[in-house]
Amino acid sequence: MINKGEVREVLSGRHISLEVLPLSFSEFLSFHGVRMGSTLDVLAKEREVKKLFLEFLKFGGYPSVVGSNLKEKILLELYNDILTRDIVQACRGQTTGKIEELSSFYISNIGNRVSFRRISRSLDMPLRMVERFTSCISDSLLLYFVSPLSPSF
Missing domain, CATH: 1.10.10 (Arc Repressor Mutant, subunit A)
Structure with a gap:
């Protein structure tokens, strides 16, 4: 049986590198199902947008982070x-x-x-x-x- 350390050695070089940039705040809102079409939309969803903005400031916009509990x-x-x-x-x-x-x-x-x-x-x-x-x-x-x-x- 192969242990974790050996797996890393065996699989070394078998990966794909992708350049992933953080989401913009607009994209972040879309990930959370909030669509912003106009200023009225922002005002109508002010509380939700503020809450999400604070989350965006704290955790950023990496796609793998946005939808995670971890x-x-x-x-x-x-x-x-x-x-x-x-x-x-x-x-x-x-x-x-x-x-x-x-x-x-x-x-x-x-x-x-x-x-x-x-x-x-x-x-x-x-x-x-x-x-x-x-x-x-x-x-x-x-x-x-x-x-x-x-x-x-």
Whole structure:
């Protein structure tokens, strides 16, 4: 009989990789059977839309998470898979610890302005490492980075 560890070795390479982006809020509503045609529809379903919006903010819009009762467990597994498979591999086998520390920093500072220099000092990590790991995190689509909006074009 084959144990779990051996199954992974035997089946290694037998998978299909798909790039799945999170649902938009409109798509999220559709998943929950809420159709929004006009502003009147939003007003008529205000309570339900607010409740779903809070859920969307908390859990995001990954399709496998939206319809599940195990949202937190699935999100944690997705995070760990992306971190260990995609990001660490993209950063050429760097230790997970520093990459996880940086991704945790970004996650706990969502919406805040950050600079590589500040992160480098805060995490006691070389500036080039912060830049490289950030690039790997961004390329993995774990997080989306938004440039500041400048009023001058």
